[in-house]
Structures are given as structure tokens and as C-alpha cells.
Amino acid sequence: SQQGEEDPQALSIQEGENATMNCSYKTSINNLQWYRQNSGRGLVHLILIRSNEREKHSGRLRVTLDTSKKSSSLLITASRAADTASYFCATDVTGGFKTIFGAGTRLFVKA
């Protein structure tokens, strides 16, 4: 089974609106990462947040991490049509080398 699970599975919004995606995971982690995948392409790393961090920003992206709830959220502000993609959270297992991906959230931004 997946270590991380994203919610919602799919999200459709208008350009200019904010998009929020959530990720829940099962075991303790060292860090959590978010990736983006355009259709049929390789994943692109967006942001990494460590287990001792609560919030991180990168441009229009804001990631939060709540280790007590084993959850993270990715907020994309002022979305653009070009943000249309699938978004994945990825986690490790403390002491492990694997990076395990969730099933992803498919975001569609309408122009």
C-alpha cells in the first residue's frame, strides 16, 4: 500500500483561484516532498519540507507539515492554466532509503 495518499483525487478550478491539495501518510518520516507531473512526462521536484519544519514557501507554493496528524498540504496561489498537472507527495520512512509516492491529485485549471 502507498505510504502517502493525496486528497482530493481530482480538482478543477478557475484561473486565478487557489488550489489546495492534501497528503496523509502512515509512518514517521524524515521529510516530505511534493512533485508535479505533466501528462506522460517525468516528475519535477517542487519543494522539500523536513520533519522539524512546519511551513515552507517557494514562489506561489506554500507547503505545511503537521507531523502529529501525519499530514501535509500544498497550496498553489493565483493558479494558472500552466499549473494543470498531477501533484504527488512523496515520503520516506525514518531510517530508510526509499522515497514512496502517493497516488496523486490531478489539478485542472480552466483559463
Added chain:
Amino acid sequence: DSGVTQTPKHLITATGQRVTLRCSPRSGDLSVYWYQQSLDQGLQFLIQYYNGEERAKGNILERFSAQQFPDLHSELNLSSLELGDSALYFCASSASTGSNSPLHFGNGTRLTVT
């Protein structure tokens, strides 16, 4: 451009056959990861190598094997192929063996088994 090169881009083969997928990691990266992405299974971790040594294993079938060579490129061998092996196979590389380094993905090899 991630700097990770995967070949071939597309592969069509028949059941029972064997194929080899190749990956060249980003310059300077010592770790190579293989993932399988299919519609019903999501992105599944297969195996990780660091500087030629296997470091972690995921849901890799016994029919599949991989290795990382001294020049750090990696190959994933898939044998006795079944229809269910049809998927996108991604290679990723990172600078270190731990999970604190971002993964850089290639554009994948799309395998179709007929």
C-alpha cells in the same frame, strides 16, 4: 531538462519477451531509482542503487532485475513479460543515498506488452 536520460522512449514487445531499459543519471548524482507507473497502481518504487550497490528494494518482481554500472548508468531488465507489465518506467537520480535529496526524473520509457 532534468539531466536524466532514459532510453528507449517507447518499447513495444510481445508477452514472454525480455527487454532492457537504460538510464543515465544526472551528472554527479550517485543514486539511481527505478519506478513503475501504471494507471491502476500509481507510482511504485522498484529499486534503488547508490554508487553501484543496491540500497533499497520495493515491489520489484522476481522477473525484474537491475544493476548500476561503474560509470553510474543503470539498467532495468524485465523478463518473461506479461500484459500487466505495460506501464511507464521512470528512472530518477539524486546526489545522495538518503531521502533528503530531491529526485530528478527522466521522461520515462513507455513499455507496451502485446
